[in-house]
Amino acid sequence: MSQSQTVTRTDADGVATITLLVPGLSRQSRADLTETIRAVAADESVRAVVLTGSGRAFCVGQDLAEHVQALRGDASTSLDVVADSYNPMVLAFAALRVPTVVAVNGACVGAGLGLALRGDLRVAAAGAKFGTAFAGIGLGSDSALASALVHSVGGSRATELLLFPDTFTAETAGEWGLVHHVVPAEDVLATAQQLAGRLAAGPTAAYRAIKEVLATAATDSLEDTLALEGRLQKALGQTHDHIEAVEAFLAKRAPDFTGR
Incomplete structure (x- = not known):
């Protein structure tokens, strides 16, 4: 098991489980997650990956308290983090050559949704809230959320979801094809690990x-x-x-x- 203040990794039977310990993506958590994903990618014993969160949220995107400080410091550079750390994080996860299962244990919003949609399969807790969020705070999208939505639900629905950043439930996400399985909250991680274990034992x-x-x-x-x-x-x-x-x-x- 490896652990930082924001991310843990545990391995069992060829499955690496990466857990986000904090709901917001701070500079530290983005760096820790990217480093962990890259370590998993270099580990030939890993044959499948589970990405999940802890507590009541999977990932709610940018840590807004940190972002407010950056805005007050210099708004012209406050979003340099997109190119500097969000893009490498998403690219590292998308580039994993083994199957990935995302266990959405709770709220999945903004860049968190973009990250989740880069997994191969998604298991969500019943009642978990999803949302694009960006337009609600006067932004477009990042973390390749737009392309992931177009790929998952088509251009028409992707447009509506980005223009009107209303939240929707795991059940609706399942109907739209954004998640593959909706299960009781207490079963999310076990279900994801079972799927990953089956994949780890495969070709x-x-x-x-x-x-x-x-x-x-x-x-x-x-x-x-x-x-x-x-x-x-x-x-x-x-x-x-x-x-x-x-x-x-x-x-x-x-x-x-x-x-x-």
């Missing part, structure tokens, strides 16, 4: 290829998608996991995936 290289194709499938041409799939399939066809799965199918037994 890691195949999951990596799936993530790579999905990352560009909505914007690439048909020709580019076919070419990428072809390259990836050729490589996957030579992996232990593919050969093992075919042999297991013929032998009528469960495959033993090793991630190779």
Whole structure:
């Protein structure tokens, strides 16, 4: 287990669970989260990741008390943090090559929502509140929230959600496809870890290829998608996991995936 004042990491059976200990994203918590994600990315024993929060919130975006101090100091540089620390944090999480499950234990707002939508799967606590928040404080969007919303719910609903930053529930988020499972609050982390455990026991290289194709499938041409799939399939066809799965199918037994 590794721990800072704002982020903890625990590992079990190939699953790394990263927990945000504070609801607001301060300079320190952003740095700690980015460092933890990068450490996970470099750890070959990790085959799936769970990202969650603690207490009543998953993540409510910028620590506004810290932001007010920056505004009062020099408004012209107060939002340099977007390029300096938000973007590296989101990019690090999105770049993870193993499957990621986000356990939304409570309020998920602003940059917190942008971060959550970069996970591969999302489990949310029943009744948890979601919101874009930015327009409500006179800002546009950051943390790639706009692109994540367009990808998840389409341009029309994304526009409405950003222009009218009203909160909505986990149940509504589930109906819209923003979350995959809505469960009682006490079951959120266990459900997310169960999903991650199932993925950690699966064909890691195949999951990596799936993530790579999905990352560009909505914007690439048909020709580019076919070419990428072809390259990836050729490589996957030579992996232990593919050969093992075919042999297991013929032998009528469960495959033993090793991630190779």
